[in-house]
Amino acid sequence: MPQDLSFDLHALTARLDRSADRILQAEYGLSYRRFLTLLIVSRLGAPTQRAVSEELGVSEPSASRMTGVLAGMGLLDAQPDPAGGNRRRLSLTADGRQMVEQCRALLERRFHDLVKRSGVSYADYAHNTRLLLDALNTSAVPGVAAATTTTLRDVPSTDRA
Amino acid sequence: MPQDLSFDLHALTARLDRSADRILQAEYGLSYRRFLTLLIVSRLGAPTQRAVSEELGVSEPSASRMTGVLAGMGLLDAQPDPAGGNRRRLSLTADGRQMVEQCRALLERRFHDLVKRSGVSYADYAHNTRLLLDALNTSAVPGVAAATTTTLRDVPSTDRA
């Protein structure tokens, strides 16, 4: 059953995503990806779109499109960088800040409920997950992501996102 | 902190997927999703598209499109069910069977290498993953049982993450 772990992992994440999406969509009319983007902006301060794309683990075009949508919704503000250069500084609007906080709190509650009900040790599972992630980041499966992939850099540990 | 596990899980899975995708794309010119679809067909016997969509965890239209593509590639065979009804029986062609086996073996090797390098206990992690998945599945019906088809409908305070 060697294939089972990767398969289950996949299933687990896909379902978590869908659940998160349904919850946010129902409660706030916001998709999970959009929430995540807002959260990243909030955590990074006044990031460029490139910084957001790296932190989110998506390509720049994806981040570009996403920030455009969020700005259009009035949750995000994108201003040319006063320091010059072809870059934009992203920040949350008042609405955006409120939205992020509400969504974050809601998802956090739901997730902790789930972990508790499953009987899994949060700390233990989180630790192993990070070990796997680090192994993927540092050595990269031969022929894999490796150098080419620019996703989630090896951020030490606290703030991931 | 609390949010970290769900994010890490997300990041881990996303990267595993991308890695698998790159490996398969490079070696066999097949995407990971397509491989997964073939694998499911192989495991289920001669499933209908609906069965595949459920097993894969995607919607029926997705499965429909995917099987169409795979049939077009000559990896999958879709015949009207001789038993009647508006349904199609899916099966792998000789090419499809060979492709699945090669890809499966390759991914398995790579994945085991990764787990070994990470220092994580495969059995332990697999067990916890399964617990979470089960909690997510059962939680879909807190007291209402049934409605099993919908993947985690608007579950009160259980899913997400």
Place this chain on the structure above:
DNA sequence: CGCACTACCTTAACATGCTAACTTAGCTAG
């Protein structure tokens, strides 16, 4: 027979990923 119900599949429109290629702005050097 005819109409409704169920199960399965398909089509249409849209959300989000990705890669490739192009544009824009500031910097550096001849």
Place this chain on the structure above:
DNA sequence: CTAGCTAAGTTAGCATGTTAAGGTAGTGCG
């Protein structure tokens, strides 16, 4: 000053996910 380099953002086209709505085969009842 022009030419080239780098960084950041955008556009185009495709892969694959979703929901909504429609089509097709059996089954069952008045």
